[in-house]
Amino acid sequence: MQFMLLFSRQGKLRLQKWYVPLSDKEKKKITRELVQTVLARKPKMCSFLEWRDLKVVYKRYASLYFCCAIEEQDNELITLEIIHRYVELLDKYFGSVCELDIIFNFEKAYFILDEFLLGGEAQETSKKNVLKAIEQADLLQENIDFQMRLFAGVMVPNMASESSGLFQN
Amino acid sequence: MSPSIPLQEMIRAIRSARTQCEERGVIQRECAAIRAQFRQVDNGGARSHNLAKLLYVHMLGYPAHFGQMECVRMIASPRYSEKRVGYLGAMMLLDEKQDASLLITNSIKNDLAHSNQYVQSLALCTLACMGSAEMCRDLAPEIDRLLRASNSYIKKKAALCAVHIVRKVHDLGELFAPAARSLLAEKNHGVLHGAVVLITQLCERNPEALERFRKTVPDLVQIMKGLVISGYSPEHDVAGISDPFLQVRILRLLRILGRHNETASDAMNDLLAQVATNTDSTKTVGNAVLYETVLTVLDIKSESGLRVLAVNILGRFLLNNDRNIRYIAMTSLQRIVGTDHNAVQRHRGTIVDCLKDQDASVKRRALELSLALVSASNIRTMMKELLLFLSSCPPGAQSSSCQRHIPCGRKAGGDVRDETVPNLIQLITNTSELHCYTVHKLYRALLTDISQPSLVQVACWCIGEYGDLLLKGECQETEPSQVTEDDALDALETVLQSHMSSPATRGFALTATMKLSTRITENVDRIRSIVSIYGSCMDVELQQRAVEYNALFRKYDHMRAAVLERMPVIEKNSSGHTNGETAGDAVKEIQPAAVKQTGPLLPQQPANQVCDLLDLLGGSEEPLQPSTALGLPNSTSTAGGDLLDLLGGLELTPLAPAPTVPVYEKDGVSLTLICEKTSDSGMTVTLTASNSTDSDISVFTLQAAVPKSVQLHMKAPSGDFLPARGAAKVTQMVALNNPNKVNLKMRIRISYNTSQGSAYQDTVQIDSFPGL
Numbered sequence: 001m002q003f004m005l006l007f008s009r010q011g012k013l014r015l016q017k018w019y020v021p022l023s024d025k026e027k028k029k030i031t032r033e034l035v036q037t038v039l040a041r042k043p044k045m046c047s048f049l050e051w052r053d054l055k056v057v058y059k060r061y062a063s064l065y066f067c068c069a070i071e072e073q074d075n076e077l078i079t080l081e082i083i084h085r086y087v088e089l090l091d092k093y094f095g096s097v098c099e100l101d102i103i104f105n106f107e108k109a110y111f112i113l114d115e116f117l118l119g120g121e122a123q124e125t126s127k128k129n130v131l132k133a134i135e136q137a138d139l140l141q142e143n144i145d146f147q148m149r150l151f152a153g154v155m156v157p158n159m160a161s162e163s164s165g166l167f168q169n
Numbered sequence: 170m171s172p173s174i175p176l177q178e179m180i181r182a183i184r185s186a187r188t189q190c191e192e193r194g195v196i197q198r199e200c201a202a203i204r205a206q207f208r209q210v211d212n213g214g215a216r217s218h219n220l221a222k223l224l225y226v227h228m229l230g231y232p233a234h235f236g237q238m239e240c241v242r243m244i245a246s247p248r249y250s251e252k253r254v255g256y257l258g259a260m261m262l263l264d265e266k267q268d269a270s271l272l273i274t275n276s277i278k279n280d281l282a283h284s285n286q287y288v289q290s291l292a293l294c295t296l297a298c299m300g301s302a303e304m305c306r307d308l309a310p311e312i313d314r315l316l317r318a319s320n321s322y323i324k325k326k327a328a329l330c331a332v333h334i335v336r337k338v339h340d341l342g343e344l345f346a347p348a349a350r351s352l353l354a355e356k357n358h359g360v361l362h363g364a365v366v367l368i369t370q371l372c373e374r375n376p377e378a379l380e381r382f383r384k385t386v387p388d389l390v391q392i393m394k395g396l397v398i399s400g401y402s403p404e405h406d407v408a409g410i411s412d413p414f415l416q417v418r419i420l421r422l423l424r425i426l427g428r429h430n431e432t433a434s435d436a437m438n439d440l441l442a443q444v445a446t447n448t449d450s451t452k453t454v455g456n457a458v459l460y461e462t463v464l465t466v467l468d469i470k471s472e473s474g475l476r477v478l479a480v481n482i483l484g485r486f487l488l489n490n491d492r493n494i495r496y497i498a499m500t501s502l503q504r505i506v507g508t509d510h511n512a513v514q515r516h517r518g519t520i521v522d523c524l525k526d527q528d529a530s531v532k533r534r535a536l537e538l539s540l541a542l543v544s545a546s547n548i549r550t551m552m553k554e555l556l557l558f559l560s561s562c563p564p565g566a567q568s569s570s571c572q573r574h575i576p577c578g579r580k581a582g583g584d585v586r587d588e589t590v591p592n593l594i595q596l597i598t599n600t601s602e603l604h605c606y607t608v609h610k611l612y613r614a615l616l617t618d619i620s621q622p623s624l625v626q627v628a629c630w631c632i633g634e635y636g637d638l639l640l641k642g643e644c645q646e647t648e649p650s651q652v653t654e655d656d657a658l659d660a661l662e663t664v665l666q667s668h669m670s671s672p673a674t675r676g677f678a679l680t681a682t683m684k685l686s687t688r689i690t691e692n693v694d695r696i697r698s699i700v701s702i703y704g705s706c707m708d709v710e711l712q713q714r715a716v717e718y719n720a721l722f723r724k725y726d727h728m729r730a731a732v733l734e735r736m737p738v739i740e741k742n743s744s745g746h747t748n749g750e751t752a753g754d755a756v757k758e759i760q761p762a763a764v765k766q767t768g769p770l771l772p773q774q775p776a777n778q779v780c781d782l783l784d785l786l787g788g789s790e791e792p793l794q795p796s797t798a799l800g801l802p803n804s805t806s807t808a809g810g811d812l813l814d815l816l817g818g819l820e821l822t823p824l825a826p827a828p829t830v831p832v833y834e835k836d837g838v839s840l841t842l843i844c845e846k847t848s849d850s851g852m853t854v855t856l857t858a859s860n861s862t863d864s865d866i867s868v869f870t871l872q873a874a875v876p877k878s879v880q881l882h883m884k885a886p887s888g889d890f891l892p893a894r895g896a897a898k899v900t901q902m903v904a905l906n907n908p909n910k911v912n913l914k915m916r917i918r919i920s921y922n923t924s925q926g927s928a929y930q931d932t933v934q935i936d937s938f939p940g941l
Contacts, residue, residue: 013228019298021265028230045528046496076497077457078417081407103184104177106228107221110257115290118329119297121366124359125414126404133322137287141250 001079001120002054002069003030004113006102009063011035014102015109019120038067048076059083063099085127086116092131111137174199176221183229196226200235207239216243217254224254224261237262237269244276249288252280256291265301274304281311286322289315293326297333305334309341316348321357328352328363332370342371346378353388358405358412361392365418372425383426386433390440393419397444408452420444420461427469434470441466445478456486456494460501467505480505480512487519492528499523499534506541517542521551524558532558594630598736608635612652615660620669626677629664632657633681634736636688654689658682662699672708679703679711683718687733697722829857833919833933837862838891840871840919844938850910854903854938856917860891864924867891871901872918879913880906891921913938 006015013031022030037051038058049056051069057079058067066083070076087097089112094101102109115130115137117123124130174182179199186192199222206219220239227233240262243255263270273295280292293315296308312334315327331345349371352364372379396411396419405412423441427434444462449455459482466479486498499520506513520542523535536558543551611628619625632639639652664670664678679700686696700722703715721729833840843855860866869889875881886901907913915938920930 013230016228017260017298018264021299021301023264023266042527044492046492046530048493048496049530073421075417075421075457075461077453077460077493078414080493081413081454081457085407104180106225107254107257111253114257114294118294118326119333121329121332121363122414123325123329123363125362125412126358128404129359133287133290137253137290140285140287141253 001074001082001117002071004069004117005031005034005065005067006109007031007035007065007067008099009039009065011039014064014099015106015113017110017113017117034067034069035065038065047080057083061087064102082117082122085122086113088127089116089130092127093134176218176225179222180225183225196229196231200226200231204235207235216246217248217251220254220258224258227261233262237267241269241272241276244273244280249285252288252291256295259295260298264299265304270299270301271303274307277304278308278311281308281315286320289319289323290326293323293330297326297330300330300333300337302337305337305341309334309338309344313344313348316345316352321355321360324352324355325357325359325363328360328367332363332367335367335370335374339374342375342378346371346381350382350385353385353392358415362415362418365389365415365422369418369422369425372422379425383430383433386423386426386436389419389423389426390437393423393440393444397440397447407454409449410454410458413454413458416444416458417461420458420465424465424468427465429470431470437465437469438472438475441471442475442478445475445482450485453491453493456489456491460486460497463501467501467509476509477512480509480516484516484519487516487523492526492531495523495526496528496531496534499531499538503534503538503541506538510542513538514542514544517547521554524554594627598634604631604635605638605641607631608639609652612639612657612660615664619664619667622671622674625664625670625674629661629674629677629681632661633677633684636681636685640689654685654692655695657685657689658692658695658699661685665699665703672710675708675711676714679714679718683714683721684733686722687730828939830939832935833917833931835931836929838866838919838921840917840933842935842938847904850908851904851906852938854905854915856901856903858891858899858901858919859895859897860893861895863893865891865893866921866923869899869919869921872920873903874916874918875905876911876914878907878909878911880908882906 002020003016003018005013005017007013013035016027016031018027034051034056037049038056041049043060047057047059049058054069054071055074055076056067056069057076058065059080060066066087068079068083070079090097090102090109093108093112094105112130112134115124115133124133179195182195183192186195203219203223206215216239220236220243223233223236223239227236236258240255240258243251244259246252246255259270259273263273277292277296280288283289283292293312296304296312300308309331312327312330315323316331319327328349331349335342335345345367349364349367352360352367355361355364368382368385372382393416396416399411402411405415407413410416423437427437441462445459445466448458448462450459463479463482466475471479480502483498483501486494487502489495489498502513502516502520517539520535520538523531524539526532526535536555539551539555608631611624611631614624615628615632636657639657640654661678661682665675665682670678682696682699686693689696697719700715700718703711704719706712706715721732725732828843830842830844831839832842837860839859839861841857843857844852845855846852856871858869858871867890869891871883871886873881873883882904884902884904886899888897888899891897891899903915905913905915915935916932917935918930918932920928922928
């Protein structure tokens with residue numbers, strides 16, 4: 001996958017993940033054009049379109065468009081499944097996810113995406129495992145904060161000693 | 170220093186801004202606060218929130234480059250929460266083109282060796298997302314180490330990180346090959362998936378690696394079998410398919426390994442047959458696996474039975490209700506139409522049906538496939554379908570479809586039905602944005618081959634009509650080429666002189682040559698000489714045309730530009746048979762008489778060449794017809810009359826001169842009227858004004874009013890300047906339609922400026938119209 005975009009029906013960007021190096025200007029241009037193209041399509045049309053030299057796979061879930069740009073050799077139908085899997089993960093994590101969840105917790109949406117896709121490819125095919133990993137990472141984050149509050153004023157302890165034993169597999 | 174508001178507060182504030190300006194204000198304030206916070210040394214737990222806020226602002230499109238150094242700092246922080254946001258910021262704000270990205274290489278290296286796997290995971294993720302070639306080279310040994318000795322959570326990430334490294338630095342593939350091989354023995358699906366992706370990447374890049382990894386085919390087949398046959402595994406199941414993501418990747422790898430290799434292909438035959446028959450195709454996920462299977466079967470050296478199975482699966486896809494499935498079926502068929510032509514032909518009916526689909530991308534695919542399937546045997550039915558499709562196409566799609574239609578027309582060549590020529594011409598006039606491209610392409614086609622009459626006819630017509638576009642040279646959709654006027658005339662002359670051209674085609678070429686006389690500037694004399702040569706041609710049709718055109722040059726040169734003007738867009742012929750839509754009937758020879766009476770002008774042109782030469786009278790109308798659009802008196806009646814008029818050239822005065830009636834006379838300005846009935850309820854009134862005073866009159870305008878039920882249409886006047894002493898007149902035509910046959914009256918208002926500059930206005934009522 002080259003990039004993934006999430007945008008609303010009004011064309012507002014909610015998430016963008018780029019797996020290819022492009023300048024900010026180029027990214028903005030691509031985003032603008034692609035958003036326009038996808039929003040112009042009618043509801044019953046095909047989920048695949050050819051855009052520039054890429055294949056674009058998009059799917060609409062409620063008010064959000066999930067749009068992925070894949071390469072020539074990639075399987076479009078499995079990309080649809082990848083998009084669906086990501087939505088399922090968000091749904092499980094936020095509990096009946098809606099666009100607002102993604103707006104106000106955008107960094108969490110990114111963390112979940114990064115636990116599911118890596119470098120543009122799926123890294124974990126089991127839904128359960130992805131959710132477990134996120135949960136543990138969130139716990140790790142909270143734990144540190146909790147400990148920070150407890151030991152306010154004291155030197156920040158070394159990460160290694162904090163995490164020893166608790167989270168290693 | 171303003172207190173920093175939490176992230177969610179800021180998002181709420183931004184969203185509640187009612188105008189763009191207000192939003193900008195909020196963001197500017199926040200960014201200022203964030204910048205101030207960044208400058209502080211240590212901010213407790215607020216640092217990650219500030220960076221998160223900045224990232225949100227960045228996503229909205231505002232500049233956030235001042236956060237780059239903060240990302241670098243955060244990544245180096247010992248706190249997990251800060252690292253997490255720091256790495257996220259790095260992936261969003263830093264790309265390999267930024268200098269700051271190199272600064273994080275060391276942090277990543279440290280974190281890759283961290284004791285906590287979630288920290289390691291952050292580093293791996295960031296490296297795989299935005300690692301530059303330099304960073305990759307630096308850290309590759311680390312990744313290799315992780316590939317061999319770590320837990321599955323890290324191994325699967327390391328594998329995909331290695332994929333990224335290999336993409337960036339091809340040589341490093343060698344480094345990862347051994348580790349990749351051993352990963353195939355793992356049980357964990359995530360690791361297996363990563364391993365398969367890595368091996369795919371290595372094989373795609375390096376033929377040697379490909380050779381070595383061919384030995385893994387049995388292992389891959391084994392894994393795949395396990396997935397397909399095994400019972401329900403809740404963890405990886407998607408709608409009854411066990412881990413479709415892994416299945417698809419394995420199939421793709423098998424495709425690469427089996428290509429051009431008999432042994433490898435043999436080893437996977439059974440498996441592919443099994444997957445193809447056992448996979449449930451009711452849901453998308455099943456179809457995804459089947460799709461990949463079909464692609465693999467068609468690409469490797471599979472046995473024929475398996476190939477037939479694959480094409481049949483595609484055929485089933487074509488009938489699927491889901492538009493997506495139909496689309497990819499056609500994409501796949503397109504790939505094999507060259508090699509397995511007969512197999513694809515069997516599904517031609519369904520493909521042609523897809524031409525009628527609502528979706529533009531499906532239609533485009535169907536069109537490409539249909540064009541590829543056109544062959545000598547099915548040309549008639551296919552052309553009918555294709556023309557139907559083109560005529561129902563919206564203009565945007567027409568451009569790409571026309572582009573393909575033209576080469577198809579060339580291929581179809583002599584077999585094309587007669588009525589495709591007027592249809593194609595009608596289509597071309599309708600797609601105005603394509604004129605430039607079309608004329609260039611057809612000109613080039615003409616240069617290479619003039620043996621196919623229909624193509625030559627269309628090409629000549631286009632060169633004549635759009636010659637100015639051809640000579641202009643620039644065209645967006647083709648390579649620029651300089652076509653000179655001589656080149657274009659040479660091409661037309663070649664057609665004229667060639668023994669391969671039918672009389673009909675020659676007629677096209679001659680008319681096109683004539684039309685070019687108004688489109689070009691320098692070689693008008695050459696055109697005159699060509700035209701006059703044909704004045705003594707043996708072919709009577711050509712001779713007649715040439716003589717008329719000659720007359721156009723000689724006697725009526727002032728009208729030449731108007732007569733040879735660009736044709737208006739042709740309406741679809743309502744009588745239907747010139748559009749070839751008759752279902753299944755044999756071609757009806759176009760009845761010239763019938764067509765003469767019905768609508769569009771152009772279809773008559775080819776029709777007349779095809780038909781009886783005795784219809785010279787029908788043919789002679791042809792150069793004059795464009796003029797009727799300009800309101801010049803209709804000379805059809807003349808041509809229909811005297812045969813002897815053929816040699817006399819154009820006869821433009823009306824048959825029965827209508828009486829000229831003076832209707833207004835005052836102060837030297839006089840207005841006369843000529844009335845002419847054009848149809849049962851319609852008539853044309855010509856008003857002529859002249860000025861007998863000693864001074865000029867300017868801005869001379871006429872306005873007319875008629876009773877309510879009468880329809881009035883004023884044509885453009887010949888001018889608005891009346892020179893003194895009747896040196897010139899101004900004429901204006903008015904078309905009237907009186908369906909209710911009321912008593913016709915007309916009130917005319919005359920207004921003009923005298924030479925002294927004063928404005929003058931007067932009204933006159935006309936109660937009787939002689940000549941009615």
